[in-house]
Amino acid sequence: MNAILPRYSGTIGESVAHDAVEVEIMVDDTAAAVAPPAINAAATKTDGLGCHAGKTELSAAAKAAGKSEILDRYAADYPKGPHDQPQSMCPAFGSLRVGLRMRRTATILSGSACCVYGLTFTSHFYGARRSVGYVPFNSETLVTGKLFExxxxxxxxxxDPALYDTIIITNLCVPTASGVPLDLLPDEINGVRIIGIDVPGFGVPTHAEAKDVLAAAMLEYARKEVEQGPVQAPRGGRSERPTVALVGEMFPADPVGIGMMLEPLGLAAGPVVPTREWRELYAAL
Ligand code: SF4
Known part of the structure; x- marks a missing residue:
């Protein structure tokens, strides 16, 4: 996939609104069949410290809890440079708002209450007119593995497929450090895609990288779907010319300008990833 990286911008003011809906859902009995994951109890002692202290300890705890591979991947993909990590609010806001902007997408956070408070406050400050799901925990549920259940x-x-195409679950600092294994969740439930990501402040430097973590997870999922058979075409139909997917967030006029630059090359601007709708992802593959 070719990519053009635009300047960073954006609010979530254009979020698609969803009214809260009560749903009655049967819980699959196989839930009980999943063995409780190994949990690193030491990580619970550093609750909420990921963004201003205790990074080293949390990072070590996460590695001890089996998250080495993903943290090493983040470190390789997102080198921090001479200034280490800029002071900003929780990096996970970058991925949270991606989910909040997508149609028929639900988001769930797993993390300390103070972190979730800050993230949801900021989301609604920027106009996310939909709920952010939260699975709370305490030391006991974290240590016993009940949090994963x-x-x-x-x-x-x-x-509920009538409401959602996709559910995104995000591990914040403490659940990541504790090794809560979101990869053991089913890939799909009742036709709803399930995507779990780890976005700890001690492994993901800024909003931009957090957004990329989610975009990459969605593209990987979409790639597997394409490999398995026909998928929905983009809402606007397929482009007649080869397209260049645009990665990142842009001002509304950016794709138009980029498209004009690509035209002499016989190319067209493709979808902007993250997209606003799942089916648009297929055009970026
Ligand atoms: S999840 Fe975000 S707000 Fe919470 S400790 Fe980590 S970086 Fe800080």
Whole structure:
């Protein structure tokens, strides 16, 4: 996939509104069949410290809890440079708002209450007119593995295909450091895609990288779907010319300007990833 990286901008003021809906969902009995994951109890002692202290400890705890691979990947993909990590609010806001902007997409956060408070406050400050799901925990549910079961149950309850195409679950600092294994969640429930990502402040430098983490997870999922058979065409139909996908967020006029630059090359501007709708992802593959 070719990519053009635009300047960073954006609010979530154009979020698609969803009214809150009560849903009655059957919880799959197989939930009980999943073995409780190994949990790193030491990480619970540093609750909420990911963004201003204790990064080293949390990072070590996460590696001990089996998250080495993803943290090493983040470190390789997102080198921090001479200034380490800029002071900003929780990086996870970058991925949270991506989900909040997508149609028929539900988002669930798993993290300390103070982190979730800050993230949801900022989301609504920027106009996210829909709910952010939250699976709370305490030391006991974290240590015993009950948190993972709670997340799993929440996902099953929320996975109503009449309402959602996709559910995104995000591990914040403490659940990541504790090794809560979102990769053990089903890939799909009742036709609703389930995507779990780790976005710890001690592994993901800024909003931009957090957004990329989610965009990459969605593209990977979409790629597997394409490989399995026909998928929905983009809403506007397929382009007649080869397209260049645009990665990042842009001002509304950017794709137009980029498209004009691409035209002499016989190319067209493709979708802007992250997209506003799942089916648009296929055009970026
Ligand atoms: S999840 Fe975000 S707000 Fe919470 S400790 Fe980590 S970086 Fe800070």
């Amino acid at each position: 709670d997340i799993r149950e929440a996902v099953f309850k929320l996975a």
